[in-house]
Amino acid sequence: MMVMDDDTDLELSFTSTTTDRTFTTSSSARSSLTLSFNESLLLSTTTTAPATTLHHRKWDPHWSAIKAATDGNLHLSHLKLVRHLGTGNLGRVFLCHLRDCNSATFALKVIDKDSVTPKKLSHVQMEAEILSMLDHPYLPTLYARLDVSHYTCLLIDYCPNGDLHALLRKQPSNRGLPLHAVRFFSAEVLVALEYLHALGVVYRDLKPENILLREDGHIMLSDFDLCFKADVVPTLQNNRVLRSHKKTRPTRDRFGCFRSVNRREPDEEELTEFVAEPVTALSKSCVGTHEYLAPELVSGNGHGNGVDWWAFGILIYELLYGVTPFKGGSKESTLRNIASSKQVRCHVAEREEEGAAEARDLIEKLLVKDPRERLGCARGATDIKRHPFFDGIKWPLIRNYKPPEVRGLVIKRTK
Numbered sequence: 080m081m082v083m084d085d086d087t088d089l090e091l092s093f094t095s096t097t098t099d100r101t102f103t104t105s106s107s108a109r110s111s112l113t114l115s116f117n118e119s120l121l122l123s124t125t126t127t128a129p130a131t132t133l134h135h136r137k138w139d140p141h142w143s144a145i146k147a148a149t150d151g152n153l154h155l156s157h158l159k160l161v162r163h164l165g166t167g168n169l170g171r172v173f174l175c176h177l178r179d180c181n182s183a184t185f186a187l188k189v190i191d192k193d194s195v196t197p198k199k200l201s202h203v204q205m206e207a208e209i210l211s212m213l214d215h216p217y218l219p220t221l222y223a224r225l226d227v228s229h230y231t232c233l234l235i236d237y238c239p240n241g242d243l244h245a246l247l248r249k250q251p252s253n254r255g256l257p258l259h260a261v262r263f264f265s266a267e268v269l270v271a272l273e274y275l276h277a278l279g280v281v282y283r284d285l286k287p288e289n290i291l292l293r294e295d296g297h298i299m300l301s302d303f304d305l306c307f308k309a310d311v312v313p314t315l316q317n318n319r320v321l322r323s324h325k326k327t328r329p330t331r332d333r334f335g336c337f338r339s340v341n342r343r344e345p346d347e348e349e350l351t352e353f354v355a356e357p358v359t360a361l362s363k364s365c366v367g368t369h370e371y372l373a374p375e376l377v378s379g380n381g382h383g384n385g386v387d388w389w390a391f392g393i394l395i396y397e398l399l400y401g402v403t404p405f406k407g408g409s410k411e412s413t414l415r416n417i418a419s420s421k422q423v424r425c426h427v428a429e430r431e432e433e434g435a436a437e438a439r440d441l442i443e444k445l446l447v448k449d450p451r452e453r454l455g456c457a458r459g460a461t462d463i464k465r466h467p468f469f470d471g472i473k474w475p476l477i478r479n480y481k482p483p484e485v486r487g488l489v490i491k492r493t494k
């Protein structure tokens with residue numbers, strides 16, 4: 080790869096490999112492309128910047144750096160490309176920073192619209208549209224969309240800590256992450272999915288590769304090209320819930336003996352809860368990554384919000400055990416395993432840490448073949464958050480939790 084950063088021209092050329100991790104990808108051929116932006120192209124840039132004043136991260140120094148460097152109107156010429164970070168289905172991603180401020184780093188996703196199929200072009204539109212809607216700490220901020228000639232460039236947050244897939248591979252004997260880390264990362268993913276679903280966005284591509292890690296160790300979900308949008312009607316629902324799932328105590332039977340099985344305290348309370356779940360979402364296009372596809376996606380008879388909750392179950396499983404539960408010797412056999420699955424059993428070597436039984440129970444409730452019976456499908460994250468695996472998490476404070484210390488994760492602590 081070669082990167083040239085002249086003050087007037089941005090030019091780079093590289094050889095890259097397209098990936099075929101997703102179901103929609105057919106090509107795994109190497110592609111060699113040259114990108115060059117000359118003066119006339121730079122002048123013809125159309126910049127679409129989201130309304131910064133409304134953004135919850137308006138205090139973010141990235142916004143003020145952009146404002147200071149550009150008078151608010153960002154062009155490609157304001158950016159200095161540093162290196163190629165990776166190549167995806169749609170385009171290439173570069174690390175860059177503002178020419179006038181090298182501490183303000185970003186990721187620039189560059190899509191050559193002339194080199195993608197009409198179907199992939201619709202994925203580009205979807206990704207740009209979804210990104211422009213997002214305003215959440217676990218999701219990327221779209222600082223600008225730059226349309227230059229036949230290129231669309233999306234300027235988003237840069238995550239220097241890689242992704243959860245790479246982090247998993249750094250664990251001893253590929254045995255999964257420590258349980259407290261699984262709990263932390265899956266709780267953050269749950270909150271990100273909750274937000275997406277509240278916007279009516281079904282994500283459809285949950286997997287460790289798409290969970291990037293920010294400098295501070297918190298997650299950032301990426302890749303929105305396979306999403307679909309649906310209607311969502313937020314409601315307030317009254318629900319009877321147990322005060323605490325762990326409140327059990329031995330009870331005496333009528334002969335005065337202690338029963339061997341603990342019974343739950345009937346300690347219920349009525350709660351009014353906010354539910355915003357796209358329960359009527361329906362799509363028939365089969366997209367996603369094989370090992371993460373829900374049975375209804377594999378059968379192709381239509382699917383909705385439930386595919387994300389299934390994938391959430393696969394994710395927790397993979398983070399815990401280092402493998403996915405239905406993986407076969409080939410993509411076809413993986414799909415067969417998913418289609419024939421009745422009820423998943425966590426058969427891999429048991430983990431003994433505290434909380435492992437709760438994790439297994441949650442996985443089993445998420446990996447239910449019938450989406451109507453699957454945890455999360457009816458009331459979304461509201462029900463999943465209440466599962467004993469997440470007991471003790473103070474959800475409104477989760478953004479302030481300290482990320483776990485995990486081998487291979489270097490966290491920059493803020494003072």
Ligand SMILES: Nc1ncnc2c1ncn2[C@@H]1O[C@H](COP(=O)(O)OP(=O)(O)OP(=O)(O)O)[C@@H](O)[C@H]1O
Pocket residue numbers: 098101164165166167168169170171172186188235236237238239288289291301302304
């Ligand atoms: N914001 C980011 N910060 C750091 N690295 C990133 C960022 N976004 C993408 N990358 C890197 O660039 C690579 C390509 O990302 P991209 O989102 O284009 O495709 P992808 O993750 O391979 O998914 P897909 O092909 O399904 O769209 C990723 O694998 C990742 O390594």
